[in-house]
Amino acid sequence: MSSNDIDPSIAALLNESGPASPSFGMDFEKMILEQEAEKKPKKDNFVPEVDLSIKEFKEVTHVYNDSPADWFEDPNFYKTAIAGEGQASQRLHQVLSKYLTCKDVKDRMVYRQQVIMAYWEFIHSIAPKMADKNADITKRMLVRFAVLLPSLFKPEQKELFEKTILDNETNEPVFYLDEWFRGIATGKIKCSTTDEVRQPRKAGNPEEAAVQEQQRLMQLQSKNSGKLQNAEALLNVKESERGMLEAELKSRIDNLCDHQPVPGCDPHKEGYTETQRKLLSDITNYLHQLSKNDKELTKALNEYKDAMEVYNSVTDKIAMGPDITTVNTGDIDTEFETVRQMAKMTCGRQGNQFPIFTREFYHCLPQGTGFRENVVNILKWVESIDPGAFCRIHKNMPNRIVPFVVLLPTYGDYGFCWEPFDRYNRVTSRGRIVVPMYPRDLKIAVLTAVADLRWQVAKEKASYYWMEEGLTGQYYEWIDKQKLKGDLKQYFIQDYVLWMTKESDGVQRLDKEVRGIFWRNIPFPQALKDTLKTRSLVYDELCKKDRNREMSDGY
CATH class of the missing domain: 1.10.287 (Helix Hairpins)
Incomplete structure (x- = not known):
């Protein structure tokens, strides 16, 4: 990367073109109808509500658009993306220029850390602007994909990203980061829980109170x-x-x-x-x-x-009431800090936390990139093997509630569950899982997030007795007997991944007792069980135990 790819000053970023001239070729009646429609308040319902009648994910066949858009073809993309953010723009521009032009390895590492800090400060400045669904597409693509310099794309990568679908056509609660900030800012989505208790902000005027x-x-x-x-x-x-x-x-x-x-x-x-x-x-x-x-x-x-x-x-x-157009900056500030922490967690302490998209670190195949449609198809695959993955029991009835899925443009390898459900509505509220968009293996990243969700829901259900009852209790007892040290949940997540990727294909990788725990508490669908029992005596024996439990009293 040469210094020519970087603009020499922020002053050049302020060049703006005037408004386009209006077109008078429109049919008069159509124009009147459009004017009347604009007068009516438009409700922004891009966050799907929980619908208990939906029993499965629909397969997404429309993954990419047929022809690419021109989002990254604008020669002034970098100028437009970075302009208008004051000191945050200037600092990011300066440290990024030094990082990309530096030849010394040690100095480059120092500038790399400065880029990370400056980038997140810059995103903090942009985040409130995402509340407007008509926000500048350049800034939206920056927040969504972490693309700051299109010159850091390979040609085929640029075409791939330009073919991605802009809006949520899946009607599933899977959100890119710009959409997530928009949901938080407009009150459609509650702020993620944190360890610190937030004090409610008092309204400064009647309009804000409304x-x-x-x-x-x-x-x-x-x-x-x-x-x-x-x-x-x-x-x-x-x-x-x-x-x-x-x-x-x-x-x-x-x-x-x-x-x-x-x-x-x-x-x-x-x-x-x-x-x-x-x-x-x-x-x-x-x-x-x-x-x-x-x-x-x-x-x-x-x-x-x-x-x-x-x-x-x-x-x-x-x-x-009024249509919400005011940005709740307090919630945005709080959620930004949470998202920053989420991004670190997807990468881990030893992971690559560089926040800007570059071909140097992006090594995913198209189907292995965390685009919304790819993630929904993987979630559908997960549910086909683990039908109870997104179910919570209430009054002996399983309620299928798909969690919010936040797609973060990071180079992390692991997804996780931020919260299993809303603390004030345990029955029908959505949980929250986080999935990195540029991992080595997208399927594993989604599986680790679902496994974390599985563990936390089971733990909350057992409450004080989580070490004695249910899935968590049985698994804890096995870990305790094996005298294994370390994070209990991480052991479970690793075994869950093996359960979904190996055991579901009849490849035995789990301990016999762990297999029995999963067979009872995270059962495969009956059709898959019938297939597995023909492949190995191990699974046939488990099926026989199922039949014995069905015939016994109190099953």
């Missing part, structure tokens, strides 16, 4: 939306159960009321047969079951009505 109240209502709506769906799902189960019981009851009553005529004694008919007498006790049992079902159904219906009333009330208040 925006804060609107954000509070939107968070309350999201929480109640989950409660409403859960109540409706439970109600549907009870109604379905009632329908089945009533159908069985009608069938038995019909059989009970069917009497054959007595030969030679017309019009008289025979009494109950032996089979019909047995139906009397069956009918009594069904009546008892219907009585129990009616009590549970009535309770579920009342819960559904209450949830519906609260949800409609909050929705009406939101409709009457």
